[in-house]
Amino acid sequence: MSRRCDLLDTGPMSGNNVSHSKVHTRRRFEVNLCNVTLMSDTLGQKYKLRIAAKTLRTVDFKGGLDSFLLGTKNHKLTDKAKKIKKAVLKSQAEVEAA
Template identity: 55%
Template sequence: MSRVCELTGKGPITGNNVSHANNRTRRRFLPNLNDVTLMSETLGRTVKLRISAAALRTVDHRGGLDGFMAKARESELSARALKIKKEIEKSLTAA
């Protein structure tokens, strides 16, 4: 399982551990990923995703999964999230 947020594309970045003697060793900064179940009002069902804590706050701020997907860039979304976005758009145009 990769350490990448399915909604924002946020992944590991690299940096340095710096000791008191200013010795530098490489390290990885991992995103704070959580397995969450989000409700889609348009689809009428829940969706399980692995997203970062920052993305979860953004989903809440934009009014839920449907609001987030409406504004999300397709280049940042994972394949599963892109499929969900297409389902939501299709459901909105049919209704």
């Protein structure tokens, strides 16, 4: 299983360990992934996601999963997140039409 965020596709970065003698050795900075269940208010459905802690803080700041997805551009989202966003937009359009 790859260590990638299910919403923003955040992955590991690479860098250097730097010792006291300034010797550089390569290392990986892993993403802090959390298994969470987020509720979509518009759809009334729960989604089990594996997202980065940084993304979880952003979702809370934006006010929930729906507002996070609607406020994020499509090129930043994963395919799984785009499907949820499409369903939210469709549901909102049906509510407005009725």
